[in-house]
Amino acid sequence: ALTQKIGLVSKDTIIDYCHLLERMDILIDLQAFDQNKKQGFPRKARKFHFFDPFIYQTILNWIKKEGRLNHLDIESTLVEACVASHCYRHYKTFYFKGQGEVDVIFLKKEIVQAIEVKWSHQIRPADLKTLKQFKYAIVVSKSLASGDHEGLLSRPVCQFLYEFD
Numbered sequence: 001a002l003t004q005k006i007g008l009v010s011k012d013t014i015i016d017y018c019h020l021l022e023r024m025d026i027l028i029d030l031q032a033f034d035q036n037k038k039q040g041f042p043r044k045a046r047k048f049h050f051f052d053p054f055i056y057q058t059i060l061n062w063i064k065k066e067g068r069l070n071h072l073d074i075e076s077t078l079v080e081a082c083v084a085s086h087c088y089r090h091y092k093t094f095y096f097k098g099q100g101e102v103d104v105i106f107l108k109k110e111i112v113q114a115i116e117v118k119w120s121h122q123i124r125p126a127d128l129k130t131l132k133q134f135k136y137a138i139v140v141s142k143s144l145a146s147g148d149h150e151g152l153l154s155r156p157v158c159q160f161l162y163e164f165d
Contacts, residue, residue, distance in 0.1 A: 028051060029048055038112060049085055057074075083160070084103065086161055098133070102134070103116055113137075114134035115137070117140050118139055119141070132151070138160070140154075
């Protein structure tokens with residue numbers, strides 16, 4: 001999908017660039033999660049996040065000037081990247097794609113932890129359908145209050161990041 005959005009660059013070149021950026025600790029590469037094996041699917045689509053919001057903003061502005069990208073919700077993307085990179089620093093981290101998507105999955109002592117990042121004031125039940133498949137799941141949101149969303153634990157992003165171990 002990335003090669004289609006950028007265009008004029010081969011898939012192998014994009015893969016090489018992504019591996020280089022990952023080795024430089026600029027980019028994190030999240031594999032799709034296999035629930036049965038509790039590991040990544042190496043051949044499935046991957047999800048990439050930048051460690052540093054400044055680098056993300058710089059590259060995004062360059063791509064926009066080139067006319068290759070029109071609209072993107074920058075704030076929610078940055079928050080999701082922040083949560084994913086924070087988890088990635090401590091645990092083997094993935095994402096899950098089924099009927100819907102779960103933003104971050106990590107293994108803590110062989111226990112699967114699932115996190116959905118919702119950077120809006122309104123969270124729809126349909127947004128949490130896939131997250132409910134996981135026993136240990138949390139919604140990380142823009143809200144400043146902890147609580148319960150559709151039977152799932154909900155925490156403000158700042159609290160989640162502060163208390164994360």
